[in-house]
Amino acid sequence: MKKINYNDKGSILNPLKNLQFYARKPVTEPLGPRPASASYRGFHINDLDKCIGCSSCQKICDNAAITMVEVPSIEEDASKGLRNLRPAIDYGRCCWCALCVDICPTSAIEMTREYVHVCDGDETDSYFIFPKETGIHGDSFEKGWTKTEDSDLLDRARRPMGEMEPEARIDNFDEIVDGFTMEMAIEEASRCVDCGLCEDACPAHMHAPNYIRSIYEGNLEQAVEWMYETNPFSHVCGRVCTHICETACSLGHGEGESDPIAIRWLKRFAMDNVSKTKIKQIARKGKSRKKSGKSIAVVGAGPAGLTAAFDLVKKGHKVTVYESLPKAGGMTRYGIPNYRLPKDRLDQDIEVIQSVGVDIKYNVKVGTDISMAQLQKDNHAVVMAIGMQMGRSTRIPGSDNKMVVKAVDLLRMIPKGDEFNVPKSAVVIGGGNVAMDIARSLARLQKQKYNEVNITVSALEQLGKTFLADDDEVIESKEEGIVILDARGPKQCVIENNKLTGLETVKVISIFDEQGRFAPKYDEENLQFHEADMVVEAIGQMSDVSILGDELTEELEWNRGRIQIDGNGATSVEWLWSAGDMVKGPDVINAVADGHRVADDIDKFLNK
């Protein structure tokens, strides 16, 4: 580099040297817009099909340039995590920072290389645009700034959950899943974009974004407070919830590997790490000091019945719950094995509910020990929440043998401690989670007694395609030595000299019809025999509505086998409400949601 000395005087002639420019080629630029660079942050495009309406772009926008507008023609489905909101952008505010692009969980919103927009006075509204796939002027410009792995602002990977090894868990009923540590929970919670799709999807509308945020801030008590606003079965749901929230989670909608937030495990973490005393205090919050003088009977101490009771007691009513079994919890106790839901956790949920003032009468069977008519006479309202505790049978030939049993009956015996002969080999008919529960429970008992597992699960559905049970259940069952024979339909239980020898199955060719309805077709030639000392049927369940009595059954309106209820759970009979599995099908969180609805409606009715 040439040095210039400060003390040089310079020359008046020096500028003239630039006259040589006359000999140089002039620099000219075209008048039209120049093509922008490959990562240019120009006008937005939005793939309306990829966009799920989570509003993360709106939240990250530092100039409040994005408004979410409702597009009625777009599908809305809370359980899938789809909203019909789509971003509209005010280019009077936008600063083209592309944070909306980098945060978008589904990579729907992107920027193009288009940057010219001219309008006159009448069209100033044209700066407010609704981006579609074709861009601001419908010209389908090339893409500019799109999300890359580096620029993605979201953490896509779920913190791994530790589990007991198969060898360690197969001979006992100890809980399998380890649960998060504080550090993992905070990291997992930090991934949440607070879109609220989970809350919309949850039947009970649990405030998941709020408690996730509280966990992220390390305030577990506050997290539990958020949970108890909507769910007195938070320990249970923290372990065995069907977590529709996680299906809806916007992070799970991402392309490629993108895990939803482990909402269920976060709930479990917060519940496990707040003391019972504190939880009782939290649960009592908002309890009415006034006694209403009204009394309500609840039939069935499962999640639906107890949630209704919990709410009603907090509203100042007197509630008595009648339970035919020796302990409360319903299917969560007598259906779900301990390794998935340790009973001490369930006990705690129930203890908290009782601490608020819910009175549970055990071993009282409504219909025999006390009639519905009596309950009606003694109370201002009655809630039926008896669940679906009776197993269905295939009624295939031989299924009347005494060694052909129903899964729900066996599952009930295990926690009750009832003695039964553990079969050396067993076949389970069914492919749902109940089938897995009984198969894995029997496997544990076999291991304890005979030191080897011999269980076959025979299901109509095909693994990896139509199979009903959760993937985790399938994987863990296989790890525990259970054989799953998929796409097989039961033909007959083979009986020789009055003794069960096994199950004969046929191959399933297809399982659904064109409309997606369940209609299995079989290849009757393709037979297979599975030797077994016991056949367990886990095909479906029903509710024992006979306890209602003939008169009430006749008085009630029914809807395809279930008691007809309105949106609030009220039946056609003025004093009777119904909630939970028996009217809504089997699911804890739906039962909890039902309990709340019924409690609200009864409270309104009683205050009329």
Add this chain to the structure above:
Amino acid sequence: MSKHKEGHSKSYEKLKLKTTLKEILDVAVSFEKTARDFYTAMIPKVSKNIRYIVEELAEEEQQHYDLFLSLKNDPYVQSQLDERIKTPTENHKFSDYVQLLDLGDNPDDQTILQYALAREDAAMKQYQDLADNAPEGELQDTFRFLAIEEAEHKLELEKKYYEIIHSGGPQ
């Protein structure tokens, strides 16, 4: 499921012996009619919560009854009523369910559905056999149509069966 009621076995005998189209159609019509009456009579006997199943079955049989009746009155079929048709040899399935079974005083949903399913299956096979034996042409097409009709009915029932009986398990 095998307590045959006296008096109903006659219809099978009829079907076996009579071989004109008229008589076949007469039996078919009465087959649907007895079924309809059977289900209708059952309605008040079953528990109210599963009454809808029987009601729907009765209604479906009524629709079939109407269909067969109108078929019998169709001018073409009218002209063919005296046509003699070879009686299918393999018709025992049909015969089983031409009989009405005593399902007990308070049958449950599964029993009713299983009975209805088997009955539709037999009817379907019967018409199929008749079609196979009928002379080619409109008559054969008529039986084929009836067979398809029954097959579709059976398929619908099967789906209903799975929906009611295999109604999922807990979470």
Add this chain to the structure above:
Amino acid sequence: MRPENYQAVKLGQSNEYEIFIGPNHPGIEGNYAFRLMLDGDIVVSGKADAGYLHRGFEKLMEGRLWIQNLAIVPRICVPDPAPMEVAYSMAVEEIMGIEAPIRAQWIRTMQLELSRVAAHLFTFGGHAATTGMYTPMFWGVADRDLVLDLFEDFTGGRVYSIYNIPGGVRRELPPEFLQKLSNLLDYLESRQNDYDNLLFTNQVFVDRAKGCGALTQEQALELSVTGPNLRACGLAYDVRRDDPYLVYDELEFDIPIQTAGDAYARILVRRDELFQSIRILRQIIERLPSIKGKIRTPIPNPLSWNVRKGEAYARVESSKGELAYYVVSDGGDKPYRVHVRGPSSMHAVQTLEFLAKGARLEDVAQIMFSLDACPPEVDR
């Protein structure tokens, strides 16, 4: 003009009169006003009148998520925005206790030096224009535009790159980028003679600039002058050397100084610095391909990102002088306080007022521009 600053004042009989410069005038990059008291064409006193570009950014930042502020900070200094995002990111990183990956640090260094080149080219043009020479202004702006093309290429934005993020940078360099950069550097070097002939050794310019707005080293230090303005007074103070950040301690470069402390000395320092920047960029072109790895240390999801409690002061050497961000977090998802230590307020307020005294009216604009102050950064 705001009435509270421009109320007619009844003065006693005097030869002095008041003249207003600004808020729109060619002496400065942006809206800024200066009120002069003149005796003939000699300035008796000058009063800076800032505030036309006050947007309350420091306050605004307290109400925005940590990451949202990245779109605000470059707006604090339009001609030299890169140091803003880098300093802000560095301050937040320091509070978080994270560090940008080494490759990101190299890219950041490159971005800073490119930004310095663009800013100096702009200043050459502006300074020349205040002496009535408009060709260098067109040149300066046109050549700066070539640098902006490169910014567009690798950051997606020509002026406001918004390329940094606490933890690193947002995007890998596009293919062939370093070659493009190398070509640009060749071009800029080839322009050296043109600029020298037309501006730096042009006797008209030299005569106008020499002695104009001279500061001694002591005065400069007393007035908190930093950057090229201070180095033109003979003190080789440069944050890149004295408190190295990013990868400056691995790079070879000189700190050009002059001793006269006047407008000519200042522009010569900038001219030499521009070529030092080219030298640094050449080293980066050579080293960067061998520096592999990630460009971003992950931060938590920015929508719920609570930066842990703490405070940090991160400073860089911008083209105007020492630029620093003082950031305080109370553990929330937004900053508790952000303070920008911009060099321009020292230059455009106290230094300008000091230098204007006794100057001739026609030199005031030159003094202003030779200090290379940036009004949006004064006001923020």
